[in-house]
Amino acid sequence: MSVAPAAGLPRTSAGARAARPGGGAIVSATAGVAALIRLHLRRDRIRLGVWIAGLIAVTGASANAVQGVYGDAAERAAYASTMDSSPATIAMSGPPVALETTGGITVFETNAVALVGVALMAVFLTVRYTRGEEETGRTELLRAGVLGPRAPLTAAGLLVAAASILVGAGVAAAFLALGLPTAGAVLFGAEVAVTGMVFTALSLVCAQVLSHARAAAGLGAGFVGAAFAVRAVGDVGGGTLSWFSPIGWVQAAHPFGEDRWWPLALPLLLAVAAAGVAWRLDGIRDVGGSLVAPRLGPASAPRGLASVPAWAFRMQRASIAGWAAGMVLAGAALGSVGSQVADMVRGNEQMEKVFGGAEGIVDQYFAMVALLLGLLAAGFAASTVLRLRGEETSGRAEVLLVAGVSRRRWMGCWLAVTSVAAVGLTACGAVGAAAADALATGDAAQLPRIFGAMFVPFAAVAVIVGLAAALVGCAPRARYATWAVVAWAFIAGWFGDLLGLPGWAVDLSPFSWVAQAPAEPMGWGAWLLTLAVGAALVAAGVEGLRRRDLQAQ
Template sequence: MNAMSAFTGVGPLVRFVLRRDRVYLPVWVLSLVVLTYVSAAAVRRTYDTPVEIASYAVNMGTSPASIAMGGPPVALREIGGILIYETSLTVLLGVALMAVFTVVRHTRKEEDAGRVELLGSTVVSPHAVITAAVLVAAGASVLVGAGVTWSFLVEQQPVRESVLFGAAVAAMGIVFTGVGACAAQVMSHGRGAVGLSLAFLGVAFGLRAIGDVGENAWSWLSPMGWSQQVRVYDDNRWWPLALSLVLTAALLVGTVLFEGRRDLGAGIVPSRPGPPSAGRTLAGVVGLAWRLQRGAVVGWVVGIWSMGLLLGSFSESIQNMIEDNPTLAEYLQRAGVTNIVDSFFATSLLLLGIGASGFAVASALRTRSEESAGRVEPLLATGVSRARWLFGTLLVTLGGTTLVVASGGLGVGMSYALTTGRSSEMWRMTGYALVYLPAVLLLAALVVLLVGWLPRASGAVWVAVALCFVVGWLGSLLELPQWAADLSPFTHVPAVPAVPADDLALGPVLTMLALAVAALAAGWVGFRRRDIG
């Protein structure tokens, strides 16, 4: 195959991908850019005096929990360093997720649907589909980086530093473009490709956090660490981004080699052949739903539990930081924070709960994806009723969501128990984590409501998940109006364990449970009345 024919059809496929994603990609890009701009503007308003900037450097730059989330404490004695410290986590994770979802959406998921085979019957090169998807995802990452640069320039930051931070963000997206492309060849299904990519992202975040907190070399094993090791406003070094480009090149070479070695519709990791006869559990809807989702349940439980372990391990460092810093202790006392460790755990459990909502929404959306793939109609043609199929599938969502939410609290409690020697902390933190379960289930019930009445719009619930994250992570910084904060169900959950168990207000929790049940019932009514498909 000559050089010209190797790219045959790539141009039209790029235009086709852009046509399909004419709403999807602009929403991703604009959301990340606007969020960065608004966050940067809010930071400048909050820390607008030398005294406040110096206080931030002392308080946040010495906090292990803050370093684990925000990255290495670089140049925190100037406003530019604080801007990056406050915005980098959100935009780096966001651009990575955008790249992975975009690539897998236009490669493995298209292959699962049989559309890649149709394209292959036309005059296109063997690697045209993956090339088009990579070009679009990488281009979108560059646009996010350019938008981040613009956001900092608008905030009157130096050009060199603004461009470097934008390049670091773009490099993160480009690396995970390669991760998504390679995972699409390794795994046999779209869900597996996304899961493998997210696992890689989780490992990258964990290595970076461990390395930054411990000030050791572990962060240099993480592509997320490379994007933050450019040390903007300090060393301003470009060379760590070369590591991102080298890894991307290696991933793309692996993608091409893997694609040439596998059959269409298969993956490098083959699907395991099933037993010659189905077991008793597969004879029912619940057993089938569990069989389809057990991998996702296990993956999410392990992931959220691991994140809980990481967050819980910072409890002793936080307590020591308060004891060694009387000024910070006095400041927190004036702010009404009586127990800094419990306040930290309250924020940790909130973020873990919002993370668990990702599983709940994805699991509930399986009802729509199974319907769109045409697998529901044959089931309903048998003795399975609509009610039995829908509620049997959602039973797995309920059980899986409960396990995922509880695993976060268990992870936090296990680390805290090892630190304090009190085994009861495991069960206390697990119980506190379950207080967030009604808020998570409410998002899943919203999926069912849309599946019942507006099935094509059911994916919009991901916007609600993103809103919950913004409110939970950046709400106080952005100074959102109360009505906007109230849109997140997590706003109405008592801040456990900062609030003693005896003082927990159960009214909001029970109200959210009632709303979830009502949304579920309304969704069932719509699903029963409309046509399948």
């Protein structure tokens, strides 16, 4: 019985066929790559567009916010002096190079977001197009037709590398549009593109090593975190250790300073080597197999797993642990800078405008820290709630529901675990920020006030949880609109004043509905009302799931 080629894939030409000893024919190793790329583009045109446009927009908005803040040489010199003596800021942003120029300051303020963002994009998309496709069975189905054995790997690598190059080109164009020097703008765009390419290749290896997409993505994200941490320690300690990190390599290009292109050759060589390793590993394993065999579970499950809440926690625990570590580190890094904020902005009229005047600058800063930590918690909540849709389309939800679990209990327990985890993550960030400030200042008197302020944005996080739940339950096709709300909350909260956004536009963000503590007095009425909106959206999502049919893909 012959198998028809999958829709959208070309039939194999006679020239691409070769006789097998036992009869039949084989196809070239990369046959169907172009068609497979078109298939990925058709299926993920929105996802890819959001990643690319979002990274360009966030980096461009950050760069735009810096322009004009340090308008004269004296302000730039004061900024450079402050940053040179701030280990925490160097750890977050990279080596303080060319800070006497507007371009250098712009890179210093934006490169962490741009480089880490494009690296994570590369990890998640690469794993999705390789190990993720194998998990769903689509790769095996396509391989039964005319798809070459290396086509999935090659298509994923080429597509994600191209997406990284587009992000780099967009960032360079944004810098040029702001009037920054061409050489530095193009070099920084190349930094971003090369970062995405090297982590694309490393993610291809991760997809060969581990058998599950979630684990492979976690390993790839771990590489990103390790590279960032090694670079951070190296930059604080003199720079030697930074040469052991791909992120350290690209940042050694020093755009708007020395404008060195040669450091970019190091990550490109690593990318080529990693891609070669992935190509080799892909040829020695079966479709669906991996170098590390999945560990068999116990013959009998513990009694603690015989409940829906325990199942929900079990499914989320790895993600919770990773996010918790990140929140502690982010809170500590941001909190350690609080004592230096007043010195950074004193005498700079533009910066004092950003922080609401010379009075209460430290409180304004920690209000922004609370917002950022709240946005991180919202990102965790959105990604975790949207996983419910994956449980549904994969058929795993149906297995639980036919075993006597009601839809309300299935979704409600998942959302309850997510909400409790979001509170715990907020606490992790709050502990990091408050403790770091107390250690930096030697004064623990402000610790309770700062710790409490970090929890104020949780009501807005509850709205994000509710929105994601409502979309999954009532309009699953529109579920990714949740990320648009999170992105807008970041833009409105972080850049609203600098971009001159109108009040109604800022108020579209749920984070604007609560007080900006500790800079503003706590408004319990607005906080409770925001929390109630989140609860109402959750109820709507649960009821919507109860009324509609389950959908499998």
